[in-house]
Amino acid sequence: MYHVYKYAVLFAASIILGFAFNMFLLPHEVLSGGVTGLAMILGLVSPLNSGIWLVVLNIPVFLIGLMRLGKEFIWNSVLSVFITSMSMQYIPILQVAADPLLSAVFGGIITGVGIGLIVRLNGSTGGADIIGLVVTQKHDIPLGALIFGINSTVVFISGFVFSWNLALLTMASIYITGVVIDRIHTRHIKLSLMVVTTKGEELKNELIGNLIRGITVMNGYGAYTNNENKVLYTVITRYELALVKHLIKNTDPKAFVSISETSEVFGNFRKS
Known part of the structure:
Protein backbone atom coordinates (compact mmCIF):
# COMPACT_ATOMS: atom_id res chain seq x y z
CA MET A 1 0.00 0.00 0.00
CA TYR A 2 2.89 2.35 0.81
CA HIS A 3 4.38 1.84 -2.66
CA VAL A 4 1.08 2.81 -4.28
CA TYR A 5 0.98 5.96 -2.13
CA LYS A 6 4.63 6.78 -2.88
CA TYR A 7 4.32 6.45 -6.65
CA ALA A 8 1.01 8.33 -6.69
CA VAL A 9 2.64 11.26 -4.86
CA LEU A 10 5.74 11.12 -7.09
CA PHE A 11 3.51 11.20 -10.16
CA ALA A 12 1.42 14.11 -8.86
CA ALA A 13 4.47 16.10 -7.70
CA SER A 14 6.16 15.65 -11.09
CA ILE A 15 3.03 16.92 -12.87
CA ILE A 16 3.00 19.89 -10.46
CA LEU A 17 6.56 20.72 -11.55
CA GLY A 18 5.62 20.66 -15.23
CA PHE A 19 2.66 22.90 -14.44
CA ALA A 20 4.84 25.37 -12.52
CA PHE A 21 7.41 25.54 -15.33
CA ASN A 22 4.99 25.93 -18.23
CA MET A 23 2.36 28.10 -16.56
CA PHE A 24 4.43 30.39 -14.34
CA LEU A 25 8.15 30.39 -15.11
CA LEU A 26 8.70 29.77 -18.83
CA PRO A 27 6.09 32.28 -20.10
CA HIS A 28 8.06 35.09 -18.46
CA GLU A 29 11.44 33.43 -19.12
CA VAL A 30 11.88 33.13 -15.36
CA LEU A 31 14.11 30.11 -14.98
CA SER A 32 14.50 27.40 -12.45
CA GLY A 33 18.05 26.65 -11.33
CA GLY A 34 20.84 24.18 -11.99
CA VAL A 35 20.33 21.55 -14.65
CA THR A 36 16.62 22.33 -14.91
CA GLY A 37 17.40 26.00 -15.47
CA LEU A 38 19.96 25.16 -18.14
CA ALA A 39 17.39 22.91 -19.81
CA MET A 40 14.89 25.79 -19.78
CA ILE A 41 17.50 28.15 -21.30
CA LEU A 42 18.36 25.65 -24.04
CA GLY A 43 14.66 25.04 -24.68
CA LEU A 44 14.12 28.77 -25.20
CA VAL A 45 17.12 29.29 -27.51
CA SER A 46 17.00 26.02 -29.48
CA PRO A 47 14.39 24.05 -31.44
CA LEU A 48 14.31 21.25 -28.85
CA ASN A 49 11.75 21.33 -26.03
CA SER A 50 13.04 22.02 -22.50
CA GLY A 51 11.75 18.63 -21.40
CA ILE A 52 14.08 16.85 -23.82
CA TRP A 53 17.06 18.90 -22.64
CA LEU A 54 16.10 18.04 -19.06
CA VAL A 55 16.59 14.33 -19.76
CA VAL A 56 19.83 14.76 -21.73
CA LEU A 57 21.55 16.97 -19.15
CA ASN A 58 20.58 14.73 -16.23
CA ILE A 59 22.29 11.58 -17.54
CA PRO A 60 25.77 12.28 -16.06
CA VAL A 61 24.26 13.53 -12.78
CA PHE A 62 22.22 10.34 -12.46
CA LEU A 63 25.38 8.28 -12.80
CA ILE A 64 26.82 10.10 -9.77
CA GLY A 65 23.60 9.52 -7.85
CA LEU A 66 23.61 5.81 -8.70
CA MET A 67 27.05 5.40 -7.15
CA ARG A 68 26.30 7.43 -4.01
CA LEU A 69 22.55 7.21 -3.33
CA GLY A 70 21.47 3.78 -4.55
CA LYS A 71 19.27 2.14 -7.15
CA GLU A 72 15.89 2.94 -5.57
CA PHE A 73 16.73 6.62 -5.42
CA ILE A 74 17.82 6.67 -9.06
CA TRP A 75 14.71 4.78 -10.17
CA ASN A 76 12.47 7.27 -8.35
CA SER A 77 14.46 10.17 -9.82
CA VAL A 78 14.35 8.84 -13.38
CA LEU A 79 10.61 8.31 -13.03
CA SER A 80 10.14 11.84 -11.73
CA VAL A 81 12.24 13.45 -14.47
CA PHE A 82 10.48 11.41 -17.15
CA ILE A 83 7.00 12.38 -15.91
CA THR A 84 8.03 16.04 -15.58
CA SER A 85 9.49 15.96 -19.09
CA MET A 86 6.33 14.39 -20.53
CA SER A 87 4.08 16.83 -18.70
CA MET A 88 6.08 19.74 -20.15
CA GLN A 89 5.42 18.34 -23.61
CA TYR A 90 1.64 18.38 -23.15
CA ILE A 91 0.94 21.23 -20.74
CA PRO A 92 0.70 24.40 -22.85
CA ILE A 93 3.00 27.33 -22.12
CA LEU A 94 0.49 29.94 -20.98
CA GLN A 95 0.68 33.01 -18.79
CA VAL A 96 -1.45 32.44 -15.70
CA ALA A 97 -0.40 35.84 -14.33
CA ALA A 98 0.66 38.84 -16.43
CA ASP A 99 2.94 40.17 -13.70
CA PRO A 100 6.43 38.54 -13.90
CA LEU A 101 7.02 39.06 -10.16
CA LEU A 102 3.83 37.25 -9.21
CA SER A 103 4.72 34.45 -11.60
CA ALA A 104 8.21 34.18 -10.10
CA VAL A 105 6.84 34.03 -6.54
CA PHE A 106 4.07 31.51 -7.13
CA GLY A 107 6.16 29.52 -9.59
CA GLY A 108 8.87 29.27 -6.92
CA ILE A 109 6.35 28.15 -4.29
CA ILE A 110 4.79 25.49 -6.51
CA THR A 111 8.21 24.28 -7.67
CA GLY A 112 9.36 24.02 -4.04
CA VAL A 113 6.30 21.96 -3.10
CA GLY A 114 6.88 19.58 -6.02
CA ILE A 115 10.60 19.12 -5.37
CA GLY A 116 10.10 18.86 -1.59
CA LEU A 117 7.57 16.04 -1.96
CA ILE A 118 9.75 14.17 -4.46
CA VAL A 119 12.87 14.43 -2.30
CA ARG A 120 10.93 13.41 0.81
CA LEU A 121 9.96 10.17 -0.95
CA ASN A 122 13.60 9.31 -1.76
CA GLY A 123 13.64 10.78 -5.25
CA SER A 124 14.85 13.91 -6.96
CA THR A 125 14.33 16.06 -10.02
CA GLY A 126 17.94 15.51 -11.04
CA GLY A 127 20.69 18.07 -11.32
CA ALA A 128 21.30 20.16 -8.21
CA ASP A 129 18.95 17.98 -6.14
CA ILE A 130 21.23 14.97 -6.52
CA ILE A 131 24.38 16.99 -5.90
CA GLY A 132 22.77 18.55 -2.83
CA LEU A 133 21.64 15.19 -1.44
CA VAL A 134 25.13 13.73 -1.90
CA VAL A 135 26.60 16.66 0.05
CA THR A 136 23.99 16.46 2.84
CA GLN A 137 24.96 12.83 3.44
CA LYS A 138 28.16 14.13 5.02
CA HIS A 139 27.22 17.63 6.17
CA ASP A 140 24.15 18.92 8.05
CA ILE A 141 23.31 21.64 5.54
CA PRO A 142 19.64 22.44 4.77
CA LEU A 143 18.94 20.96 1.34
CA GLY A 144 16.96 23.96 0.10
CA ALA A 145 19.73 26.39 1.03
CA LEU A 146 22.32 24.18 -0.66
CA ILE A 147 20.24 23.88 -3.83
CA PHE A 148 19.79 27.66 -3.85
CA HIS A 185 12.41 18.18 3.48
CA THR A 186 13.44 18.21 7.16
CA ARG A 187 15.99 15.40 7.29
CA HIS A 188 18.75 17.83 8.24
CA ILE A 189 16.88 18.71 11.46
CA LYS A 190 18.10 16.56 14.36
CA LEU A 191 16.10 15.82 17.50
CA SER A 192 17.31 14.66 20.91
CA LEU A 193 15.02 11.96 22.29
CA MET A 194 14.89 10.97 25.96
CA VAL A 195 12.46 8.30 27.15
CA VAL A 196 11.85 7.28 30.76
CA THR A 197 10.15 3.88 30.81
CA THR A 198 9.56 0.80 32.91
CA LYS A 199 9.88 -1.33 29.77
CA GLY A 200 13.41 -0.39 28.86
CA GLU A 201 14.49 -3.67 27.30
CA GLU A 202 11.39 -4.04 25.12
CA LEU A 203 11.51 -0.44 23.95
CA LYS A 204 15.26 -0.58 23.29
CA ASN A 205 14.78 -3.64 21.08
CA GLU A 206 11.91 -1.99 19.20
CA LEU A 207 13.91 1.16 18.48
CA ILE A 208 17.06 -0.72 17.45
CA GLY A 209 15.00 -3.04 15.26
CA ASN A 210 13.38 -0.17 13.37
CA LEU A 211 16.03 2.57 13.40
CA ILE A 212 19.69 2.67 12.46
CA ARG A 213 20.55 4.57 15.63
CA GLY A 214 22.67 3.96 18.68
CA ILE A 215 20.90 4.24 22.03
CA THR A 216 22.33 5.02 25.46
CA VAL A 217 20.51 3.25 28.32
CA MET A 218 20.80 4.57 31.89
CA ASN A 219 19.33 3.44 35.18
CA GLY A 220 16.99 5.81 36.99
CA TYR A 221 14.26 5.93 39.61
CA GLY A 222 11.24 8.09 40.24
CA ALA A 223 11.87 10.75 42.88
CA TYR A 224 8.25 10.59 44.01
CA THR A 225 7.43 6.88 43.51
CA ASN A 226 10.96 5.47 44.02
CA ASN A 227 10.18 3.03 41.20
CA GLU A 228 13.10 1.89 39.06
CA ASN A 229 13.07 3.06 35.42
CA LYS A 230 15.27 2.92 32.36
CA VAL A 231 16.27 6.16 30.64
CA LEU A 232 16.87 5.81 26.89
CA TYR A 233 18.68 8.57 25.01
CA THR A 234 19.33 8.91 21.28
CA VAL A 235 19.37 11.44 18.44
CA ILE A 236 17.07 11.02 15.46
CA THR A 237 16.06 13.02 12.39
CA ARG A 238 12.71 14.74 12.15
CA TYR A 239 11.78 12.21 9.46
CA GLU A 240 12.00 9.43 12.04
CA LEU A 241 9.89 11.16 14.68
CA ALA A 242 6.50 9.80 13.57
CA LEU A 243 7.82 6.22 13.57
CA VAL A 244 9.47 6.67 16.98
CA LYS A 245 6.25 8.03 18.52
CA HIS A 246 4.34 5.05 17.14
CA LEU A 247 6.88 2.56 18.55
CA ILE A 248 6.89 4.18 22.01
CA LYS A 249 3.08 4.34 22.27
CA ASN A 250 2.75 0.68 21.24
CA THR A 251 5.45 -0.51 23.66
CA ASP A 252 4.83 1.69 26.70
CA PRO A 253 1.93 4.17 26.49
CA LYS A 254 2.83 5.49 29.97
CA ALA A 255 6.45 6.33 29.09
CA PHE A 256 7.68 9.87 29.73
CA VAL A 257 9.13 11.29 26.51
CA SER A 258 11.14 14.47 26.01
CA ILE A 259 11.96 15.68 22.48
CA SER A 260 14.06 18.73 21.71
CA GLU A 261 15.70 20.12 18.59
CA THR A 262 19.48 19.70 18.45
CA SER A 263 21.55 22.42 16.83
CA GLU A 264 24.55 20.24 15.94
CA VAL A 265 25.66 16.61 16.01
CA PHE A 266 29.13 15.27 15.40
CA GLY A 267 30.87 11.99 16.06
CA ASN A 268 29.50 8.58 15.18
CA PHE A 269 26.10 9.62 13.80
CA ARG A 270 24.60 8.25 10.60
CA LYS A 271 23.44 11.27 8.58
CA SER A 272 21.96 9.54 5.50
Missing part, protein backbone atom coordinates in the same frame (compact mmCIF):
# COMPACT_ATOMS: atom_id res chain seq x y z
CA GLY A 149 23.55 28.11 -3.69
CA ILE A 150 24.17 25.68 -6.54
CA ASN A 151 21.36 27.05 -8.67
CA SER A 152 22.48 30.65 -8.31
CA THR A 153 24.99 30.07 -11.10
CA VAL A 154 22.05 29.91 -13.51
CA VAL A 155 21.16 33.48 -12.54
CA PHE A 156 24.33 34.79 -14.15
CA ILE A 157 23.78 32.72 -17.29
CA SER A 158 20.20 33.95 -17.61
CA GLY A 159 21.42 37.51 -17.07
CA PHE A 160 23.65 37.30 -20.12
CA VAL A 161 21.17 35.30 -22.26
CA PHE A 162 18.08 37.38 -21.46
CA SER A 163 18.22 40.39 -19.13
CA TRP A 164 19.30 41.20 -15.61
CA ASN A 165 15.70 41.96 -14.63
CA LEU A 166 14.85 38.36 -15.46
CA ALA A 167 17.99 37.22 -13.66
CA LEU A 168 16.82 38.92 -10.47
CA LEU A 169 13.36 37.39 -10.85
CA THR A 170 15.07 34.01 -11.27
CA MET A 171 17.04 34.60 -8.07
CA ALA A 172 13.84 35.42 -6.19
CA SER A 173 12.11 32.35 -7.60
CA ILE A 174 14.85 29.86 -6.72
CA TYR A 175 15.25 31.42 -3.25
CA ILE A 176 11.54 30.87 -2.57
CA THR A 177 11.84 27.34 -3.95
CA GLY A 178 14.70 26.64 -1.53
CA VAL A 179 12.73 27.95 1.46
CA VAL A 180 9.71 25.79 0.59
CA ILE A 181 11.90 22.71 0.09
CA ASP A 182 13.34 23.14 3.59
CA ARG A 183 9.80 23.34 5.01
CA ILE A 184 9.02 19.93 3.50
